[in-house]
Amino acid sequence: MFELSTDVASPTLLEQGDYSAYDALYLGDFSCPNFPNNFTSNPELLAEAVKTVHSQGKKCYLRLYAVPSNHDLTWVRSLIEAALALPFDGLEVHNLGLLRMLREMGCTKPLHLGVFGNLYTDATARVVKEYGVTRVYPNPELSLKEAIYIRDNTPIEVLIPVHGKIPLVISETCFIQEHTEGTTVGQCTFTCNEEHWLTRSEGEWSLKDTGRMTLSGSDLCMLEHVESLAAAKLTAFYVQSHGETAEFVSKVGSIYRQALTRAFAGIPVGDLTSHVAELSALARMGLCNGYYFESAGRRYVGRDIVCDTGRA
């Protein structure tokens, strides 16, 4: 009826986390191939991981590095070769060059276009569909109505992030490493394990930084809108958990599993106040609705929203 997915970067997180609420897992951190035991850059870890995920009755997707340079293409190709020999249910691609390379390599697995694929239009969705893409993650700047328009007019499946920080910026260099005294390139001490925040006193603006990726300060939260999502016949939902705790992954998944199950069964989700409070407690900088309702990404308007309903 619907699929709820999240991301898992490494074998340690896969072992320690409770993913029982999820139907599918995206393996790997697409932003930093240097992070220890990242599925995205360690092909030797893939066979065991896909076996583990499948044994839990879940679909298993592999994320590919989002911003490969020329010199990265060789190792990424090796990783893809390893992945194609394994029973992955799909590969997530952010980079158009890799999309082309996958076609050259004869890949027949379903491909998902990732968040940094910069998908804004149905015209672009039609192009990537010809390259084997079956699911797209529309750019976060799109409203829900625009995402639905792309789904219907391509047609193609769209992945709708429902919770977690919004990926806003990606870089091929590490911001944390550049600003940590005494650290030089090639000597990463992975201080990104600690929470790094960028804050601005004027306007109370905040961002979370994970080194090569900058995320929204607030957590996207669509819990109060799950009935609208079900009514719009959206079917693929995603919790962004990069850089989050095991408690976050488990609790968020459980809350959305429960709400989505009711919404898709046509049962009113009821009073969500306590669940929103739980989610809010996990969000250091509060909740937001992203761009779904055509306002600045950091705003949260809950069920009482102001929105032009005229067109996509």
Next chain:
Amino acid sequence: MVMMMAPGGSKQMARMAFEEGAEAVYVGVVGWSRRGSEHELVDEEIRELIDYATDRGKEVRVVVNTLPSSTEIPMFIERIEMYASWGARGFMISDIGCMRLVHERLPNVDIHTSVGCGISNYQDVRFLADIGATYVVLPYRMTPEEVAQITANTNVGIEFFLFKTPSGGKICPGKCMMSSYFSYRRWLDENGKDHFFGSASRGGDCLRVCQSNWQFSVDDVSYQEGMSIKTNPSLWLEELPAYLAAGVNCLKVPGRDRSDELVRDLVRFYRRVLDTIAEKDNPDLSRFRPELESFRQRWSTERSNRDRRLIGEAEREALRAARAAARNTTTNFELSR
């Protein structure tokens, strides 16, 4: 021969650039390029400029590099066809779907990929060439060696900015939504054109929030104060022969949102540099250094002024949105079609 392509942030700027030796000028269309409307041209100005350029054996390339709404695409294509019929020789485009549509309808115009395409390797370039790109603009940071790898593996024109980021910092543009996360507003004009204030990708100008004063902290411990998030690119010179040898055949002078006078002087300067390089192998460019330094200072001053103005706009819009939200509390929203 390398083509020097200069900015036309105003009609006057474009004419000055032609007079100072630019072979081509790129101009943004109001509402359709990644700059504010004050640095874009209306249709009549574009038509006049195309005529002006044609009379002098020069070219106008039109920047339509927003990432549009799906519903805007027919309007987008109509406009491109109109500019092409007036004599525009090329278009800067970000959206790959639009790129392919333009290539199918107008196979003889040049399609330049925009910086918004965020190219990072030669396979990206091959992909874009497959769907119709004739020029690709490479990111500021690429070294001559990386450019040479791309030219060795592809067969398209290589466009390169005359400014580059000397060190790290975030990639921008193309992979950044920081501006619209804080300040963003969408509206439709009387012609049905979508406008997205605060989103550079969607034509509303980047509000440069990355250039504000940020504090960087680990958990609750601050270890950097008053820092900007993105490193600003700088005008460059010494590596020019190496980039040309690597296969760059279109040099892009930046500055659509700079003053007419600064752009005029920059075009004059780089024209002299390029002519010097063309005259002999291993030219000594050291005599140009003092001038380059003065341009860097003028550039930096104008950039700071622009950033302050845009950050102010971001703050005002954020305040306006907060007040509007406080006034309006309930409106039904229906996703079902």
